[in-house]
């Protein structure tokens with residue numbers, strides 16, 4: 343029963359149409375002027391694996407720093423959309439691009455997760471309809487005693503930071519996410535907010 347329900351669900355998910363948004367940049371807001379207004383640009387962490395690194399220079403290779411948002415309906419206020427990026431491989435007319443979702447790399451020993459464009463299970467994000475802020479939707483508050491009737495709790499969380507991270511073998515300053523409401527244990531982390539700016 344359980345198995346057939348799950349495969350049925352997966353079948354449905356695969357059959358669902360995916361709508362891709364127009365391209366946009368991701369821009370930081372921060373109290374620190376050296377991060378405020380910085381663009382997030384994919385930075386190479388390994389084969390077909392990129393983190394999001396802040397850069398104060400407006401991107402020179404514009405399309406390289408453009409992202410999109412995949413949802414189940416056009417222009418949806420979808421709490422479960424996917425942030426996407428097309429990894430360019432090769433040059434010019436021989437070049438192809440490989441769509442990659444943003445996933446979180448979790449570290450069992452840390453409360454800091456590192457967003458990466460890679461292959462795997464996407465982390466759902468949402469964008470505020472008015473302010474274009476990128477947040478993560480939460481429908482359960484486990485800081486309070488849990489009950490199956492969650493009282494229609496919902497929250498739009500912004501636990502984004504910029505931290506020194508080593509998701510593979512390079513030490514870069516990258517976008518990061520604090521797991522839970524505690525401060526990130528990584529002392530280099532600086533609080534930021536992330537906004538979508540249409541290209």
Ligand SMILES: *[C@@H]1O[C@H](CO)[C@@H](O)[C@H](O)[C@H]1NC(C)=O
Pocket residue numbers: 374375376377515532
């Ligand atoms: C502001 O950010 C820069 C770059 O990450 C960092 O070197 C600097 O220490 C930060 N300043 C403050 C006051 O946190």
Ligand SMILES: *[C@@H]1O[C@H](CO)[C@@H](O)[C@H](O)[C@H]1NC(C)=O
Pocket residue numbers: 360361362412424425426427441442443444
């Ligand atoms: C986004 O949606 C488009 C259109 O369905 C699809 O081609 C692309 O692979 C998707 N990108 C990601 C990262 O899933």
Ligand SMILES: *[C@@H]1O[C@H](CO)[C@@H](O)[C@H](O)[C@H]1NC(C)=O
Pocket residue numbers: 491492493494
């Ligand atoms: C949650 O919302 C549903 C539908 O709007 C409503 O019937 C229900 O009473 C709400 N539950 C609580 C605890 O507010």
